[in-house]
Amino acid sequence: MDWNRLRIFQTVAERGSFTRAGDILELSQSAVSRQIAALEKSLGAVLFHRHSRGLLLTEQGEALYRTAREVSAKLAMTEAQIADSRDRPSGPLKITTTVAFASLILLTSDDLLDLSMREADVAIRMIEPTEPDLVRRHLMTVHSYIYAAPDYLARFGPIETADDLARQRLIIYGQGPLTAIVNPDWLIAISGDPGADGRIVLEANNIYCMREAVESGLGIAALPDYVIWGSQRLQRVLPEYQGPPFDAFFTYAEELRYSKRIGVFRDFLLDEVAKWRS
Known part of the structure; x- marks a missing residue:
């Protein structure tokens, strides 16, 4: 096969369409369509169901996609290993972690990318990876507490007991079941029924956005300690209450265990965490 x-x-x-694939590949929609038609002809099989909402893989298409994805990942892995054989670490390093953790140093997403398929080179995860073919290193244990801005407390406080939470405006993650962050909305359980009386004033799609909203005085929120490092505008309230602690891990595929690029980034990351913790 070509x-x-x-x-x-x-x-x-x-991408689910010829047009979107063409945008990525810098080809016209017709050129992409011709290449797929030629591939289907050479294989003697239909690879996509065509309909008005886009393209869906057929059973044969699914089988070919799994193989193409694995081959692509192996080629990318080999390319990285060749690059890492040089004396001086060089080349791009694709990193995946949560938006909040990386807000200080990276551009990221809360999506969990597949390291074994080289969707990213390394990950900083807020849950322990379960994949057997990943190397993992414990970075830190994360604790979360309730925070408010002084301006907010001046208007809606004080917050001295758990009963006071029943009158507070809440900022929550509110994205349903999560795989990247451990129980970010534990504050809801001790705040009465904020959904019933309209006290949830914001549902954010990442923890860093929640911190910014708390700092602006919009409401209170449960935030992990790493996201408030260096902030001068947040005040912990009800310090006796904290969410379930969880561990953060630095992880990458076994094939990259001796990568110089990853070693350099690992050392940098450990130094940064040590600074934040000091």
Whole structure:
């Protein structure tokens, strides 16, 4: 099979349309369509169901996509290993972690990317990875507490007992079941029924956004300690209450265990965590 066609096929499968794949590959929609048609002809199989909402893989298409994805990942891994064989660490390093943790040093997403398939090179995760083929290193134990801005407390405080929480405006994550962050909305359980009386004033899609909203005086929130490091505008309230602690891990694929790029970044990250903790 023609590898260039397989690369185009993989992109179409991931993007769900010829047009979006063409934007990524810098090809016209018609050129992408012709390449897929040629691939289907050479294989004697239909790879996509075409309908008005986009493209769906057929059973044969699913099988080919799994193989193309694995081959692509292995090629990327080999390329990285060759690059790391040089004396001086060099080359790009794709990192995945939560938005809040990386707000100080990275551009990120709360999505969990697949390291074994090289969707990213390394991950900083707020849960322990379960994949057997990943190397992991414990970074730190994270604790979360309730925070408010002094301006907010001047208007709506004081907050001296748990009963006072029943009158507070809450900022929550509110995104339903999560895999990247451990129980960010534990404050709700000790705040009465904030949903029933309209006290939830903001549902944010990442923890860093929640911190910014708390600092602005919009409401109170439960925040992990790493996100408030260096902030001069947050005050802990009801310090006897804290959320379930969880561990953060630095992790990467076993094949990259001896990568110089990853070693350099690991040392940098450990130094940064030590500074934040001091």
